[in-house]
Amino acid sequence: MVVVVVMPPRYEWQRALVTSIRMARNWANSGLDLHLRLDPRRKVHSLERALRAAIDDGTLAAGTRLPASRALAADLGIARNSVVEVYERLLAEGRLEARVGSGTWVRELALPSRPAPARVDRSTRFELDLRGGLPDASAFPRSAWLAAMRQALAEASNAALAYGPPEGVAPLRLALAEYLGRARGVRAHADDVVVTHGFGELLGLVARAIAARGRRRIAVEAYGHASHREVFAAAGLEPVPLAVDSEGADVSRLHGLGAEAVLLTPAHQFPTGVPLSSRRRALLAEWADSTGGLVIEDDYDGEFRFDGRSIGAFQSLAPDSTVYGGTASKALSPAVGIGWGVLPPRLRDEVLAQRRRSGSATDALTQSALAVLIASGGYDRSVRTLRGRYRARRERFEQLLAVGAPDTRVLGLVAGIHCLLELPEGVREAEVVEAGAERGLRFDGLAAYATDGETASSRPPTMVVGFGAPPDLRFEQAVAAVIAAIDAAR
Ligand SMILES: Cc1ncc(COP(=O)(O)O)c(C=O)c1O
Structure with a gap:
């Protein structure tokens, strides 16, 4: 003692x-x-x-x-x-x-002790989480991850257990450069790769690096994550929306916007689900080239295209003007807490300076484990397994909706882990959200992702349905709850 x-x-x-x-x-x-x-x-x-x-x-x-x-x-x-x-x-x-x-x-169970904190976990109310973009936690490759962790720890030198470099550990940056080149067509050298705490942290670092150069306006897709727009606002940037249609974001409007940079989801627009057309990709590369504008490419689910027509990352068209961002949150889990960026030379030093200033670092052992997993082919295996599972779910979702709610329309690429569900005439998003909540379902209408009221009212009422999160056993129950919620809102 x-x-x-x-x-x-x-x-x-x-x-x-x-x-x-x-x-x-x-x-x-x-x-x-x-x-x-x-x-x-x-x-x-x-x-x-x-x-x-x-x-x-x-x-x-x-x-x-x-x-x-x-x-x-x-x-x-x-x-x-x-x-x-x-x-x-x-x-x-x-x-x-x-x-x-x-x-x-x-004494065990002696006197009344401190009351347990009130549970704020939404799962008490929302048993089925269908928010756009959540992966299937039950598919996490636990044994492969455990083996990778074990190997990373066994092989770690004493020096590897000290504070790591702000850009991330070398083996992971190497593994990512190789993987991204092979799987996504990204042009990357290990020196260009920075490892962050998810895509979210990368976005914050890049936003502050842009702001540090005195730039103010940043174009965003008119539909997207409110949290990403908040990251920009917190860095002192002003997000300006770009309309989204069947070809993706209308990048032809970039020239008139006076934006220094643009955040896009070219492979699979989030959440509307369309890819950026090749015509618009070319326009985007031309804008970046002629104005010195910066493209931030959010390739959040680029690996998950199910129709064999995978489109490579935009980055390869303009590597000197693009920050390519990706995440392990979909193929593994948000709990792994790792994302990455491939930085163009002109932004590299400032982004790393921002990282040093932020005082944060990605934990080196987890990075080493991910390097082992990628090098052993385990990451690719996880992607392949999930691709099969998500493809089957997407097909089943369409089949069940065709029978249970034939007056709805499933929209968006056959890719990723979410799609759009256009509601029947006269049914409102808010009512479906509420009827869903009564059935333990958590999901949002498309309007919740819109940058402004005009965008929100520009499309027929539509739900964003993530089909990744429920475990296999509960998937059909979740879809039945979606149909029941729509029926209740009719
Ligand atoms: C559009 C989009 N971008 C990026 C991400 C990944 O974010 P993170 O790596 O911070 O988990 C997500 C996750 O849901 C997403 O939906």
Whole structure:
């Protein structure tokens, strides 16, 4: 047992002695620290009060073993008897229990302890989460990930356990450069790759790098994630919408907008589901070339095209003007917390400077594990497995809707893990959202992704349906709930 006495600030010296007592948990006998604030003039009295309070509010959990009275007394500089008396009073109150030969413990299920925090987890209300873009957590390749983690740890040098470089660990940047070139046609050298905490962090870094150059306007697709627009606004940039139609974002309007950069989802517009047409890709490359404009390509689900007509990343058309961004959140899980960027030379230093300033870093062991997974082919295998699963779901979704709600229309590329569902005449998005919530369903109408009211009212009422998240067993139940919600809103 260890007792550490920490000197409190001078002005508090008369009032408090902060003491850290090491306790033991019965199930593991592991050391637990408990910090107690004691009055140096009335140590015994304040020890009793502090222990009682810690037990009552749950800070000192049931089933924790207290230090032996002799050791605690020696560390606090008080008589052993005084500690024994404190323990006895708490024993008499039922807060502690004595176990023959094994010391004094906080009583199991003794007194009412601190109430459990109110559950804010939406899953209590929303059992089926169909928000656009969530992957199937039950498909996470647990054994492959565990093996990759094990190998990464076994092979990590001591130096690899220190603070890593802000751009990410070298093996992962190498593996990503190879993978992205092979799977997405991205032109990347390992030196151009930066590893971030998901695509979200990459976007924040790039936004701040743009703002640091005194640029202000950034074009965004008229439909997209509100959180991405918030990232820009937080960096001091002004998002300006570009209309989205059947060819993707109307990039022909970029010339007149006065924007320095544009954020796009060329492979699979989020959430409307169309690819950027080849005509518009060419226009976009021409805009970047002639104005020095920057393209931020969000390739969030580029690997998940099911019809064999995968379109490569836009980046290869204008590598010097494009920040290519991707994520492991779809092929693995958002819990892995890794995204990446391929940076054009002109932005590289400023983005890395922003990263250093942000004080954040992606954990090096997880990065090394992902490098192992990619190099072993495990990442590709996960993508292939998921592709098959999501393709089957997309087909089943269309079949079930054709029977259960034949007056709806499923829209969007046969790709990714979400699609659009155009509602029958007269049915409103808000009512379907509400009827869905009553059935434990969480999803949004297309208007929730619109940048402005004009965009929101420009299309017939439509739901964005993510078909990735429910596990296989509950998939049909989820689709039945969608149909029931539409029926209830008719
Ligand atoms: C359009 C879009 N971009 C990017 C992402 C990935 O974000 P992150 O890597 O931060 O999880 C998502 C995830 O849902 C998405 O829907």
